[in-house]
Amino acid sequence: MRKRGAVGAESRQRLLEAAGEEFAQNGFHQTKISTIVAKAGVTQPAFYLYFANKEAAFAELVNEFRRGFTAVVRQSHVPPGKNQGDLKRSVVEGLEQIYHFLGSHPDLTRIGLFEAAEAAEIKAEVALLMKQNLIEEQQAGYFRQDVDTEFFAESLFGIVERLTLIKLLPGLESPLTLAQQTQDLFFYGILDAENRGGST
Numbered sequence: 001m002r003k004r005g006a007v008g009a010e011s012r013q014r015l016l017e018a019a020g021e022e023f024a025q026n027g028f029h030q031t032k033i034s035t036i037v038a039k040a041g042v043t044q045p046a047f048y049l050y051f052a053n054k055e056a057a058f059a060e061l062v063n064e065f066r067r068g069f070t071a072v073v074r075q076s077h078v079p080p081g082k083n084q085g086d087l088k089r090s091v092v093e094g095l096e097q098i099y100h101f102l103g104s105h106p107d108l109t110r111i112g113l114f115e116a117a118e119a120a121e122i123k124a125e126v127a128l129l130m131k132q133n134l135i136e137e138q139q140a141g142y143f144r145q146d147v148d149t150e151f152f153a154e155s156l157f158g159i160v161e162r163l164t165l166i167k168l169l170p171g172l173e174s175p176l177t178l179a180q181q182t183q184d185l186f187f188y189g190i191l192d193a194e195n196r197g198g199s200t
Contacts, residue, residue: 014040020107065112072101077133080140099175
């Protein structure tokens with residue numbers, strides 16, 4: 001019985017992985033159950049042992065992405081008590097965790113951010129979590145109190161989303177490099193060092 005359960009869990013996971021690849025590459029409507037089961041190496045009746053239909057498999061993948069992504073964003077906030085040097089490292093580490101999650105799950109990322117009907121809702125949820133992180137970090141004294149936290153969070157998420165699509169998923173940049181570049185942009189902007197700090 002235990003062995004059958006393990007085999008069943010393995011088959012189910014293979015189906016989810018195959019479905020993720022197909023949905024990410026071809027979109028929901030173009031993906032067929034017959035293609036999923038062929039890629040997973042199981043029979044079509046086996047698919048229906050685990051999923052009522054194609055929609056159920058897709059929904060599970062979307063939910064898996066949403067749970068993982070929101071969890072890593074929650075964990076990316078900087079706790080109180082950091083000095084300036086530690087703050088920079090902590091921000092880079094938090095951003096690297098976010099980029100690493102997205103890059104380590106490319107099929108789920110494409111589905112959750114770009115294919116799912118719930119994509120806009122997921123993005124709004126993540127931006128809100130980023131805003132909440134920033135408010136806590138403001139309260140810890142790390143950042144300017146006059147920063148519009150909603151504007152910042154939406155801007156940060158827009159950068160993360162776009163760089164994930166054009167740099168991370170194609171393998172052009174690493175999570176660490178993207179994290180460092182994102183942190184540097186928000187901390188120092190685009191002005192040359194000689195032009196920083198002056199009034200206009």
